[in-house]
Amino acid sequence: MYQISSMEKLINELTKLPTIGPKTAQRLAFYLFKLSKSEALKLAEAIIEMKEKITYCKKCFNISEGDKCFICNDEKRSDLSICVVAECQDVIAMEKIGTFRGRYHVLHGVISPIDGIGPAELKIKELITRIKECGTKEVILATNYDIKGDATALYLAREVKPLGIKLTRLSYGLPMGADIEYADKTTLLKALEGRREF
Amino acid sequence: MYQISSMEKLINELTKLPTIGPKTAQRLAFYLFKLSKSEALKLAEAIIEMKEKITYCKKCFNISEGDKCFICNDEKRSDLSICVVAECQDVIAMEKIGTFRGRYHVLHGVISPIDGIGPAELKIKELITRIKECGTKEVILATNYDIKGDATALYLAREVKPLGIKLTRLSYGLPMGADIEYADKTTLLKALEGRREF
Numbered sequence: 057m058y059q060i061s062s063m064e065k066l067i068n069e070l071t072k073l074p075t076i077g078p079k080t081a082q083r084l085a086f087y088l089f090k091l092s093k094s095e096a097l098k099l100a101e102a103i104i105e106m107k108e109k110i111t112y113c114k115k116c117f118n119i120s121e122g123d124k125c126f127i128c129n130d131e132k133r134s135d136l137s138i139c140v141v142a143e144c145q146d147v148i149a150m151e152k153i154g155t156f157r158g159r160y161h162v163l164h165g166v167i168s169p170i171d172g173i174g175p176a177e178l179k180i181k182e183l184i185t186r187i188k189e190c191g192t193k194e195v196i197l198a199t200n201y202d203i204k205g206d207a208t209a210l211y212l213a214r215e216v217k218p219l220g221i222k223l224t225r226l227s228y229g230l231p232m233g234a235d236i237e238y239a240d241k242t243t244l245l246k247a248l249e250g251r252r253e254f
Numbered sequence: 255m256y257q258i259s260s261m262e263k264l265i266n267e268l269t270k271l272p273t274i275g276p277k278t279a280q281r282l283a284f285y286l287f288k289l290s291k292s293e294a295l296k297l298a299e300a301i302i303e304m305k306e307k308i309t310y311c312k313k314c315f316n317i318s319e320g321d322k323c324f325i326c327n328d329e330k331r332s333d334l335s336i337c338v339v340a341e342c343q344d345v346i347a348m349e350k351i352g353t354f355r356g357r358y359h360v361l362h363g364v365i366s367p368i369d370g371i372g373p374a375e376l377k378i379k380e381l382i383t384r385i386k387e388c389g390t391k392e393v394i395l396a397t398n399y400d401i402k403g404d405a406t407a408l409y410l411a412r413e414v415k416p417l418g419i420k421l422t423r424l425s426y427g428l429p430m431g432a433d434i435e436y437a438d439k440t441t442l443l444k445a446l447e448g449r450r451e452f
Contacts, residue, residue: 069296
């Protein structure tokens with residue numbers, strides 16, 4: 057359509073990104089074109105640098121620029137409490153709380169038979185080895201509250217409980233600012249089941 | 255926040271793009287991280303290639319990989335009819351119609367005193383020279399239907415009309431599929447003013 061192959065190629069690459077449709081891709085491509093060369097190349101260089109430098113932490117499988125991530129390297133934190141998450145982005149979300157002083161373990165996915173992902177495809181074996189080696193006292197399951205997250209949590213429970221370790225899962229209920237009138241019935245049911253003494 | 259400088263840098267660069275907020279930038283960065291190295295580098299290379307190869311057509315100021323763009327190079331099209339647009343993206347939109355056989359002239363902006371953009375900042379002088387040299391018969395103004403687009407059209411009219419050339423502007427009225435009940439009054443007014451014999 058553009059008859060300018062380098063522009064078509066860029067728009068095509070941008071369209072492959074999640075949340076970017078053809079119209080946004082065109083807008084971004086023209087924005088990059090109008091930027092100064094050095095400004096536009098900063099993005100290209102940032103992609104190259106990220107791909108070259110970032111790898112996975114050998115202990116918790118979070119992203120890292122070295123063998124161990126900044127959390128595993130932090131001696132003020134300990135493996136006594138390990139929070140198990142599905143993806144690296146979940147670590148960022150949990151870290152925003154700012155009070156958790158344990159460490160993480162990233163599974164890199166959730167159990168999903170329909171996508172051909174079973175326990176063997178996740179970092180579960182590594183979690184079990186780590187728990188045994190580090191004398192972990194509590195494992196906090198922080199998987200999403202959906203079918204795949206539930207299946208993963210159930211599987212992990214079966215693996216971790218026999219080790220005699222305290223196993224908890226994030227609580228479910230009404231989110232902050234929620235309006236009971238408009239809450240869906242499953243959330244309300246979970247909030248009722250999980251009610252706590254006032 | 256991420257304590258991983260190359261990831262922070264990439265997210266920072268992505269956030270500078272239009273329509274990309276911090277959450278989308280994080281999502282895109284992790285998506286690029288999870289891609290194979292060769293796939294992720296394709297985007298970086300496409301940006302670099304675009305910045306190296308694309309320049310402006312010396313005649314109509316559309317984007318081009320050579321001195322002249324593919325439209326100015328197309329001998330089946332002529333300068334007898336020149337469609338004046340504000341931005342290169344507008345050329346793409348107009349070309350989608352598929353029937354216009356004239357050529358374009360990209361102004362690279364519109365008159366906007368508040369942003370310090372006057373006629374001298376736009377490719378207006380070049381348009382006048384081109385019209386005189388190429389024996390143009392009709393100039394079609396295709397600027398947006400807003401204050402800046404109107405101001406630009408009015409200014410161009412004052413420059414082009416004395417040359418004795420037919421000057422037209424895209425018509426305004428109800429868009430295809432519009433519902434009269436919900437049309438805004440300015441659009442309806444323009445549709446009434448521009449009514450044509452049936």
